[in-house]
Amino acid sequence: MSDDTPIYEIGETYLLPQGTTVHDITEAVARVTETKAPRGWWICFLPSVSLLGLMTAVIAYLLAMGIGVWGNNAPAYWGWDITNFVWWIGIGHAGTLISAILFLFRQKWRTSINRFAEAMTVMAVLCAAMFPALHTGRPWFDYYLFPIPNQMDMWPNFKSPLMWDVFAVNTYLTISVIFWFVGLIPDFATLRDRSETMLRRRIYGFLALGWRGSHRGWQHYERAYLIFAGISTPLVLSVHSVVSFDFATSVIPGWHTTIFPPYFVAGAVFSGFALVMTMMLIVRAVFGMHNLVNIRHLDLMNKFMLGTSMIVGYAYAMEFFIAWYSGNPYEQWVFLHNRAGFAQLDSLGNWGPLWWSYWAMISCNVLVPQIFWFKKCRTSIPIMFVATILINIGMWFERFVIIVTSLTQDFLPSSWGNFHPTFIDVGLYLGTFGLFLTLFLLFVRWIPMIAIAELKATLPGAHPNLHHHHGEEHDHAHASAEPAPAE
């Protein structure tokens, strides 16, 4: 019996199609970096670079004019900038969850998607960092964010959650990059050893840090991997918790609520998974990775999204219920009027002006994922492709709803206002997609997009017959372990 022989009767299958060899995996993944890019890659790459160009232009304009060109106003002091920041940071969370938490829980199916998702983490954090950096208005002074001793004796406000964000996001980026790189070392060595040109051999050889695949090397590597997983696990929770503190430590109705930290984390993982899925479906089609990332993986990911959607739905329900239960008229106004719209009308009988954004959020984040209760939807590529895009739209609206509906109508009706995005807001958001996609496509093209070594370890042949060493002490146990399905 092999430890992982699937029990077909109860729906278990091998992770990879039977007959997949270690060589197949190496070939499928390494080939991408060794051959010319397929046409599909160029079809994706050119618009991405164009969007990157748009971003550059918009930032140049922004720097020249100042952040007044955004739609932010009084009272909507925060608008799309922070919305986009939170959204992008959230996208990154799936990568860390897959690489660290699912690793600690020994979810072997993660090996087909972890590299991919980790890369997206790094790129998403870079996109996210653009927004706070720009919203200071004078990004060339951004070093003030760091507590650097200076002759003016000026320090950042350590009591501010925005300051905690600086530490949280920087720590997250650092650890994510290192973790990603450590995982890549054996695969870089594989590429180095397959190289046919001196230049490739030099570059990948440099990146492989002298990896020789020795027993001792693997031992160190696996220990390091485990330690990084351990360090990254609290980071998955801490980063988005700190982001939620930006809102929840205030007294603004709709922001100040105690469930925010776990709610933000769950939402982040939810949207991150959705974007990983969207990107994976495209790349899988372009590079023909159907065997390595097969329907089984997609099915599991969809289940995961359904689960996180339910957690997010739970948080929405708690917020709404407690807003009513609290008896606090401001909380009730934000939830019943500003968000739900129809539940409490204003004195003129109008719905809340942004009701549609709340219902877009509920529809995309809670209703759409319910289709994943059905196996047919979990295994249909067109359905999941559309659903994951809708989920990400919904998750963007979630942040927009939280930020804008709370700010525009708070305590004092005379200071109420509204928010309208400008072309620069839209351009910058689209532009960060250019940055993200460009980096991502370059990653796919030059770096092994699936963790070759880790994936190989899930093949049936990779398991030494562990039980043989210990079988004796369990022999009597075996007798009653009827039926022994995989003997």
Add this chain to the structure above:
Amino acid sequence: MATDSNQQDYRLPANSFLATTAWKVSAALAAVGLVGSIAGYAADANRFGYSYLFGFFAVTTLMLGAMFLVLIQHMTAGHWGVTSRRIFEVFMAGAPVIALLALPLLAGSMSGRFGMYDEWRLVNGPGNHESSGHGEDDHGGAAEHSALTIGAGVAHAQEPEAAADEGHGAEHGEAHAHTPQEQRLHHRTLQAKSGWLESSVWVFRSLAYLVAWCLIAFLYFRWSTRQDETKDKMLTPKMQNASYLSSFVFGLTLTFAAFDWVMSLEPAWYSTIFGVIIFGGSAIGMLAVGCLVAIHLHKHNLTHGAVNGEHINDLSRLMFGFICFWTYVQFSQWMLIWYAGIPEEATWFHRRWQGGFEWVTLTLIFGHFVAPFFLLISRVQKRNLGWLQKMCLWLLVMHVVDLYWFVVPQAHTPAQLDAAVIYDLAALLLCGGAFFTFVLKGFARFPLIPVGDPRLSRSLHHHQTY
């Protein structure tokens, strides 16, 4: 010790401690608790209501923790936990005892003998609040309303001190200390949700939670024990499919039970994360108990290595994770309320930082997080079963302290060793004793591991590679 028949079917040997003595000890403790509880009820039924709620809810969380662990095992279809699953199933099967233990609580508060929910019960009636017609003349704007509500909150926060000074801490007439204006606004806040908190609706919901838990526990226990006999593999996907909806029901019922039974003790107070905190604590409590049982089974070779150090180590790691999770959610609640400093929210923590409860709070911070974090973080510590056993006992005590901290400060009595605390203990013994008696009898009646699970052989050979 183990007999031949035990080797065949993994049943508890008839002469083992678990089968013969353990439940008797537990029943004896329950009897002692019953005597103490009767004394407590006779002495001060009002105060005893809090004691009983504390004892009852502490035990309920163990059952809920067990239910969570069973459901999550089926949902994730993992193999490492198969052999230890039966432990949690047996604890989960104690749900009917929980339902029985809930009856005195429901009856006591319905009949008005337990006064802990009176503040909102009486909001529409001729209670110690002013009459309901009082606020009619006030049609002021929302801003005015809330500003005054906040005022009421401040006054509310000072109540325990005032009550203690006056020397009748157990009384529920705290609104006496307020100005009429504050009283009126506090009253209006409560009146707005009186429909939700109204007695019959509250009892109906409570019964619904209990029925839901009994149903989930019954179905899962029956499926699993039927699989022991029939070895029907198809029960496994069935249990997995049912786990999704069950956990949905589980999450909502746990949350609202926590709201209705515990959070509503302070009827004007609210926190969206409250259910999540209770959930985190439940998992720790049950994992501590589960580890203790697993260590006992392992040490006395009752399962012949089917539950061994590898499984116990995984359980203890999960417990460690939940210690961090509990801390995370508790910290989130405290930090956000402290940082915002809104009086009507801060009052809840104010109660827990005076009258001796500051020591309970500090005990939780250091005993429920700091100490276990450093004393269990290393693999060496978790692999030392003697050490782990002590830590699990400690964590179980801390879990009880955690529930004490949630419930008893609301009784407006100072946390000192007087008769009231003895009655708290008595109620805990009564509820815990009754629950454990039932559960321990269950261990003697069913195989100690789910012998029909198709993933069993994989679990028997479970070895951690990391």
